[in-house]
Amino acid sequence: MQFAFTEDQLLFRDTVRDLLANECKPEAVRAAWLNPTGRVPGLWDKLVDMGVAALTAPEAAGGMGMNEVDLVLLQEEAGRAALPEVLIEHTAVALPLLAELGESAWLAKAAAGEVIVGVGVGSPYVLYADQADVLLLVHEDEVHAVPAADVTLTAQRSVDYSRRLFSVAWTPSDATLLAKGPAAQQAVVDACDRGALAAAAQCVGIAQTLIEVTVDYVGQREQFGKVVGSYQAVKHHIANALIATEFARPLAYVAAYAVANSTPHRGRDVSLAKAAASDAVDKAARMALQCHGAIGYTFEYDLHLWMKRGWALAASWGDASFHRDRIGRSLGI
Amino acid sequence: MDLTFTEAEESFRHDIRSWLQQHVPAKSLRSMDTADGFEQHRGWEKELHADRWSVVSWPEKYGGRDCTLIEWLIFEEEYYRSGAPGRVSANGVTLLGPTIFGFGTEEQKDRFLPKMASGDEIWAQGWSEPNAGSDLAGLKTKAVRDGDHFVVNGQKTWCSRGAFADWIFCIFRTDPEAQRHKGLTYFLVPADTPGMERNPVGRLDGEPGFAELFFEDASVHESMILGGEGQGWNVAMATASSERGLNLRSPGRFMAPAERAVELFQRMSEARDERVGGVDPTLRDQIIRNWMNAQAYRWFTFSTATRLMGGGHMGPEASLMKVFWSEMDVEIHATALRLAGAQGELMGDAPDAVDDGTWMDGYQFALSGPIYAGTNEIQRNIIAERVLGLPR
Numbered sequence A: 001m002q003f004a005f006t007e008d009q010l011l012f013r014d015t016v017r018d019l020l021a022n023e024c025k026p027e028a029v030r031a032a033w034l035n036p037t038g039r040v041p042g043l044w045d046k047l048v049d050m051g052v053a054a055l056t057a058p059e060a061a062g063g064m065g066m067n068e069v070d071l072v073l074l075q076e077e078a079g080r081a082a083l084p085e086v087l088i089e090h091t092a093v094a095l096p097l098l099a100e101l102g103e104s105a106w107l108a109k110a111a112a113g114e115v116i117v118g119v120g121v122g123s124p125y126v127l128y129a130d131q132a133d134v135l136l137l138v139h140e141d142e143v144h145a146v147p148a149a150d151v152t153l154t155a156q157r158s159v160d161y162s163r164r165l166f167s168v169a170w171t172p173s174d175a176t177l178l179a180k181g182p183a184a185q186q187a188v189v190d191a192c193d194r195g196a197l198a199a200a201a202q203c204v205g206i207a208q209t210l211i212e213v214t215v216d217y218v219g220q221r222e223q224f225g226k227v228v229g230s231y232q233a234v235k236h237h238i239a240n241a242l243i244a245t246e247f248a249r250p251l252a253y254v255a256a257y258a259v260a261n262s263t264p265h266r267g268r269d270v271s272l273a274k275a276a277a278s279d280a281v282d283k284a285a286r287m288a289l290q291c292h293g294a295i296g297y298t299f300e301y302d303l304h305l306w307m308k309r310g311w312a313l314a315a316s317w318g319d320a321s322f323h324r325d326r327i328g329r330s331l332g333i
Numbered sequence B: 001m002d003l004t005f006t007e008a009e010e011s012f013r014h015d016i017r018s019w020l021q022q023h024v025p026a027k028s029l030r031s032m033d034t035a036d037g038f039e040q041h042r043g044w045e046k047e048l049h050a051d052r053w054s055v056v057s058w059p060e061k062y063g064g065r066d067c068t069l070i071e072w073l074i075f076e077e078e079y080y081r082s083g084a085p086g087r088v089s090a091n092g093v094t095l096l097g098p099t100i101f102g103f104g105t106e107e108q109k110d111r112f113l114p115k116m117a118s119g120d121e122i123w124a125q126g127w128s129e130p131n132a133g134s135d136l137a138g139l140k141t142k143a144v145r146d147g148d149h150f151v152v153n154g155q156k157t158w159c160s161r162g163a164f165a166d167w168i169f170c171i172f173r174t175d176p177e178a179q180r181h182k183g184l185t186y187f188l189v190p191a192d193t194p195g196m197e198r199n200p201v202g203r204l205d206g207e208p209g210f211a212e213l214f215f216e217d218a219s220v221h222e223s224m225i226l227g228g229e230g231q232g233w234n235v236a237m238a239t240a241s242s243e244r245g246l247n248l249r250s251p252g253r254f255m256a257p258a259e260r261a262v263e264l265f266q267r268m269s270e271a272r273d274e275r276v277g278g279v280d281p282t283l284r285d286q287i288i289r290n291w292m293n294a295q296a297y298r299w300f301t302f303s304t305a306t307r308l309m310g311g312g313h314m315g316p317e318a319s320l321m322k323v324f325w326s327e328m329d330v331e332i333h334a335t336a337l338r339l340a341g342a343q344g345e346l347m348g349d350a351p352d353a354v355d356d357g358t359w360m361d362g363y364q365f366a367l368s369g370p371i372y373a374g375t376n377e378i379q380r381n382i383i384a385e386r387v388l389g390l391p392r
Helices: A007-023 A026-034 A043-049 A068-080 A087-100 A105-111 A182-218 A232-260 A266-297 A303-315 A320-330 B007-023 B035-050 B069-081 B090-103 B106-118 B232-244 B252-271 B283-309 B318-343 B354-366 B376-387
Strands: A117-119 A134-139 A142-147 A152-157 A164-169 A177-180 B123-126 B142-146 B149-156 B167-173 B184-190 B196-201 B210-221
Touching: A007 A043, A007 A068, A026 A303, A068 A087, A068 A182, A068 A232, A087 A105, A087 A117, A087 A134, A087 A182, A142 A182, A177 A182, A182 A232, A182 A266, A182 A303, A232 A266, A232 B283, A232 B318, A232 B376, A266 A303, A266 A320, A266 B283, A320 B283, B007 B069, B035 B106, B069 B252, B069 B283, B090 B106, B090 B123, B090 B167, B090 B184, B090 B232, B142 B167, B149 B167, B149 B184, B167 B232, B184 B210, B184 B232, B252 B283, B252 B318, B252 B354, B283 B318, B318 B354, B318 B376
Parallel strands: A117 A134, B123 B167
Antiparallel strands: A134 A142, A142 A177, A152 A164, B142 B149, B149 B210, B167 B184, B196 B210
16 A cells, blocks of 8 residues: 655656646636637647657557556646646547557557547537547447548537537448447446546646635735635635545545556546545535635636636536446445 | 555454454443443453554554554454444543653653553543633643642543543643643543542433543642643644544544445335335435545545655644544434434334444434534634635
8 A cells, every 4th residue: 555656756747737837827728718729729739749648648659658647647737727628538538548449540640649539438529529630439339430521510618618519420330430349338438437537637626726726815805804814704615625625636546546457446436536526626616706706706807717617527527426326336226 | 656455464454354253242332431331341452452453553562563554544444344342442542642652751651551552541531621622722720830749720521431531631731821822731640639530421322421520639740741841732732633633533433334324225225114204315325425435534544644654744634634534424324314214213222223223322422523622613724724824
């Protein structure tokens, strides 16, 4: 039992944190809300150069050959910065899914950062499908890799303007078939678990930022001659959000370990992580808005960038109720 | 990161599990807060000690096994899963014990630890006063030096196990001139000290789980000071950190009832008596939440244990743990009582009682959690001020 990260893993986390602190400031996220792509121009290329984007691709395919334990801290950083990117879909889900199914052509290009792979598992909507070169889609017990030219997209506008979601119309064909049968179905379950794990880690990161910015704000805002953060009612709101977040965090790490090591209980461990993280980020968002008061309720103030990402990710890849139900079934109730 | 247990850890788990299977009494003991139940529980402590299971994490010379923190957590998981009796020695071995290791002289360690481990001396905590509860530093009981002794006058209250304990660890004010947190001293006081009277007080469940202590010119020798005169607050905070964090309330204590509640849900769903109606299906979600919380507490604790074993220290984050485990414990038992429906109120000797009334017993005990060891409101202040840095 050694429940800790290595120095290298923490160092990589710090490097990504520094990059995002410079390149993904709230004003950059805000700009992405209104630009044509919903993403921060040039930032994905930097993540490709750092090895983040293809972290989970096998070395033979040109990736870093690292696993979910390495990735989980980076997903947390992505959440902290409200990074509008494909780090869940492309990095956490698509690359391992392609590798698991033995696909190599798209995998090599994706690992090299030449293409973006959209993912249509775990959700009816595909994030940034308009910018994907190929989409991994499921039809019955089949997984297909469908080139962007062969799908029809319908935009589904998200409350988080940076999240460009689309429903996808497509026709399965032998040309796009990657795998079918029980192995393909298991690969889809694993893919959904990887997505839920990554989303859980991002939720933890978002919750942490919501707490940090609230602590900063209530430490400055004065009413009745004192900073509002000195009042117990405010302190206790924030303490409750911190408790929820700090107890969700280790569950995300446990789930990362379970997925990376393909343990028998990995599905349940992922559900623990996602249910706890979804609830934590929802709680942190409610707390942050209440403690900010009216300023937090404005579109101009940055708070809602994290709050809305939190709402979106809490509900994606299975919401808390979905995952609690899955845990219950694993417990025999 | 390696979340598997080593061969040594697995073998340790096997050993304690087998021992418990052979030794846990088939019939539960009387409440440890009754005179005969207290002695029954002392007997159980002696049985644990005879096979070196009473203080596994302590050094061998004091009766322990030099176990790692991880092994201790494994011990706790197995202990509570087995349904073994509550630990009447807990105030000693989990609160005072670590404090003596941290602050005691060699003489004090040799004098007190072995008998604490063996159950020959059972300890109670005498800190709170009628006007010093959450505001502990406002305590007024005075200890005035007279040669090599101190003369104690004042009153302590809510002293758990105090009605039957052999020794009591107390904090007294030795310097009335000094500021609140200064001028306090930590004393180890024999329960038969002349001039100290104790008066049992019925707890919520009706048993004399508390005592009031009255000191009238009681004399305590200076060798009974732990950690130095005037150092009482620092020493007390070390004890409090044990009390709030993982020492007193290991995850095993909550995993066991959370798992039993899953089993209770299955049982009640299948066999619910027609007279009292079916099981509320929404309780399933709460049963799962409780089970999840026990898992979250478990992994938070393993993560903390890894940090402590690497030389880290337990800081104000102990308050996060205290709020979490105490509220989880209440929820686990409250949910089980809702499952029991009209049978929930039945005490253990009622013919229709569910699980011998243990859920109501556990609920009443759990309700003390958010109050003792510093109320959860105080803990949330500590979290906000010392973890997050908000102003007082």
